Amino acid sequence: MSDARPAQSFGGESLLFLTDEQLRQGIEAMFFAYRGFTADPDRILAEMAYGRAHHRAIHFINRAPGTTVNNLLAILGVTKQSLNRVLRTLIADGLVESRVGTQDKRERHLFLTPEGAALESKLSDAQRIRMRSAYKEAGPDAVAGFRQVLEAMMDREMRRTYANLRDSAT
Amino acid sequence: MSDARPAQSFGGESLLFLTDEQLRQGIEAMFFAYRGFTADPDRILAEMAYGRAHHRAIHFINRAPGTTVNNLLAILGVTKQSLNRVLRTLIADGLVESRVGTQDKRERHLFLTPEGAALESKLSDAQRIRMRSAYKEAGPDAVAGFRQVLEAMMDREMRRTYANLRDSAT
DNA sequence: CAGCTTATGTCAGTCTTGTTGACATTCCAA
DNA sequence: TTGGAATGTCAACAAGACTGACATAAGCTG
Numbered sequence: 491m492s493d494a495r496p497a498q499s500f501g502g503e504s505l506l507f508l509t510d511e512q513l514r515q516g517i518e519a520m521f522f523a524y525r526g527f528t529a530d531p532d533r534i535l536a537e538m539a540y541g542r543a544h545h546r547a548i549h550f551i552n553r554a555p556g557t558t559v560n561n562l563l564a565i566l567g568v569t570k571q572s573l574n575r576v577l578r579t580l581i582a583d584g585l586v587e588s589r590v591g592t593q594d595k596r597e598r599h600l601f602l603t604p605e606g607a608a609l610e611s612k613l614s615d616a617q618r619i620r621m622r623s624a625y626k627e628a629g630p631d632a633v634a635g636f637r638q639v640l641e642a643m644m645d646r647e648m649r650r651t652y653a654n655l656r657d658s659a660t
Numbered sequence: 661m662s663d664a665r666p667a668q669s670f671g672g673e674s675l676l677f678l679t680d681e682q683l684r685q686g687i688e689a690m691f692f693a694y695r696g697f698t699a700d701p702d703r704i705l706a707e708m709a710y711g712r713a714h715h716r717a718i719h720f721i722n723r724a725p726g727t728t729v730n731n732l733l734a735i736l737g738v739t740k741q742s743l744n745r746v747l748r749t750l751i752a753d754g755l756v757e758s759r760v761g762t763q764d765k766r767e768r769h770l771f772l773t774p775e776g777a778a779l780e781s782k783l784s785d786a787q788r789i790r791m792r793s794a795y796k797e798a799g800p801d802a803v804a805g806f807r808q809v810l811e812a813m814m815d816r817e818m819r820r821t822y823a824n825l826r827d828s829a830t
Numbered sequence: 831c832a833g834c835t836t837a838t839g840t841c842a843g844t845c846t847t848g849t850t851g852a853c854a855t856t857c858c859a860a
Numbered sequence: 861t862t863g864g865a866a867t868g869t870c871a872a873c874a875a876g877a878c879t880g881a882c883a884t885a886a887g888c889t890g
Contacts, residue, residue, distance in 0.1 A: 635805025642794035
């Protein structure tokens, strides 16, 4: 990493000579921001016997109702055993319903129960409030840039998954 | 969350009527991007007996050489027991040096050894390569927005910590 | 100096969440 | 029809977070 050069600015628009220092500030920003990003739902979850993994499962089941375990696995990027433990407790607690597939009986289709949907709303609301506030503070142009950089930072496969979810929005 | 209104655009500049759908896309972008953000160092760390916790400690010790345990605790936001387990292994493995404070002998000042600095470089390089590539792809304006939104998303205290680290850059 | 506070380290125990290994069920194709 | 592939479940284990209790050393204050 010896190609660091000072950033140059012309009329507010910097050329892309990125110093290690600038990049490291971005790295630290991601670290601290992610903490804030998860803080509010974490607080809610801590009151119950749940963790971040439960939140993620609930989020994406709500996002794609009827999704299979395998599909959820690909989105979350964990092992099926790890996901299964989380799903088991959510099903036992009546937040998620698992229906055997009609065509392929090996598959389980996942749905939120009304109770599950209620928790999803509570968690999402908390997270959206912070996101909305950050968006408002930074402004519309910043938000567009934010989304662009995040997307460019994803692995190829995650980028595809992300785009699929985004474009499947009703 | 019943105040959702369709986003309106005028000449590429949207007003800030943020729909839940737009916010949720931001939430998912953060989730997928953070995975990419940590993926490269995680791969390197997995080959050794280390994890993400070791990376974080090494990163901030490199960032602020001579920092005390207490200071590191505040930055990382974990318990001293948790940090201590990590530091103990790093010191035992000769990656970190702990020096008793000269003025206040209760304090331990932390430094990377040459071996520790080498690992830090290796990890940072991997992470910076991805960050640099994302920055290049998104462009300079996007980068500025990215940083603004991230900063607005942090907790107040983390924001202060982040700014202190940023401004202490040589 | 005595006693309180601060900084650090350690031990023990628990929880969440990731892992691998083994296994059951179901589907499909040779 | 039978063997392999896909899907999901159970069990055991490891990393890394947490709390609580306690020890030690050093600074500070009356």
